[in-house]
Amino acid sequence: MIQLYNVHKRYENGVVALHDVTLRVREGEMVFLTGPSGAGKSTLIRLLLCTERGSEGQILIGGRNIHALRDDSVPFLRRNFGVVFQDFRLIGRRNVRENVAIGMEILGLPRKDIERRTEQLLEALGIAHRGAAFPRDLSGGEAQRVAIARALVNEPAILLCDEPTGNLDPTLSREIIDLLSEVNRRGTTVLVATHDAALIERYGCRTLTLEGGRLTLDRPRRDAVGLEASGLGASAVGTASAAAPPGREATQEPAEAP
């Protein structure tokens, strides 16, 4: 699903944020990405989203090389991803429902479908009662649930989360990661960048450690220890991906809605 080969990223100011990173995340996996501040976790996510371009190496999403992706193809690549950030990034002018609807507006879905799907998601994430609230009136946990609902609304193949629990207390953090695990069980590939060692320990997911831009550790899933990293362990989970909606491969560029 995600493959990186010898990826380097040097920012304009000369900082080398990623150095010769090679890794592979299979369809249906849930992976933690960890490492000290400045290790390059956010940079890796930015490269996947094409908000930054790699300096060297190859990145394949669903088998498609995005290194030389044309600018006008980038939006279609991004539709394979859902994104969640530490600071939620909800739109203050829009209420909860309108925030969740953004992705469907981009696809130009009919209003009725948008309303139905929004209610369904808010219900599933336990925030249906907050539908009319504005982001400034939400608690941190509620805000992050809304952000997750927004990211999931078009059933992306991959969910990218950059420090999703960074602003939350430990209890809320667990709730959010539980939620992400549930999403993963339904077939979505999930990549979570986090500092939080306790969380990583608790869930025992496959964990990639970056240090100074280098991939220093690839620890497999706890219940898969002994098996080849991300090999069997992932394919076992991968069967669940049959539930993932079809037509979500990066190779596909759905025509923009008229």
Add this chain to the structure above:
Amino acid sequence: MNPITRALYFAGAALRMMRASPWLNVVSVLTIAVSLSLCGLFAMAFFNAHALIRDLGSSLTIQVYLADETTPERAQAIEQRLRGHEGVRSVVALTREADRERNRKLLDPELLEGLDEEAIPGQPVLELELDSALASRGDLERMVEWARQIEKVESVEDVAFGAERLRLLFAVLEIVQSVGVVLSLVLLASALFFVFSTVRLAIWSRRDEIEILALMGATRRFIRSPFLIEGALQGLLGAAVAIVAVGLLHLELEGLVRDVYLLNVQPSLLPPGMVMWLLVGGPALGLVAAGLSLGRHLRV
């Protein structure tokens, strides 16, 4: 979603943005309205002045006075020559007697009492009526130059060409035109700037939304359309205000001119063509300004 629903969606987004900063939008619309009205008025002043000139031009004549002793054959030869010239509509040849007859009618009968027939002035003359195609100052100057050349023709004594008034009018018109063009450009540039600024503010206050839209796979067109529509709507509203303002002015002026039968020309400030130009030009101006602002302030 069909194109109409999509257009409505973008228009809704544009209207929400305009509501978010109403005063800036009002100022933008008014600037566009003022600049479009003045541009329109300048254009109409110019067209009306041209109509006036055409009117004056069509009553222009050149009188070519021939020497007394000119033979009829010679007069006819000159007439032939003048007739063929470009811009000459007709040539009427008057003999000495015919000219004298005409002068007699112009003079006071008392004055003529007991006067010798020979004492009444009279001269063979060719009267040239000109085409009304004197569209520009250049045409007129060429005609003046030609009149001077006629003077040099053998047997021609004198040439009278009453073009001074028209030449003055052309000179005035030229000044009005350059002032109008410069002023219109300044006004349009300021209108452009105001729309540019409102769109910049809209982009700035929506940068969080723009970022999320881009991250979630919105195309450039999807992100930009509401801003372009905001610009176009400002332009359209500006044009509408301009049309109403100039229309009112037109009615006012029409009443005034009807009382004073000075001119042969019916001045019109707001012909249908002008309305159309404003309705196209306003939104076009808004679109261009919004496009420039997006190019400058939006990196998506």
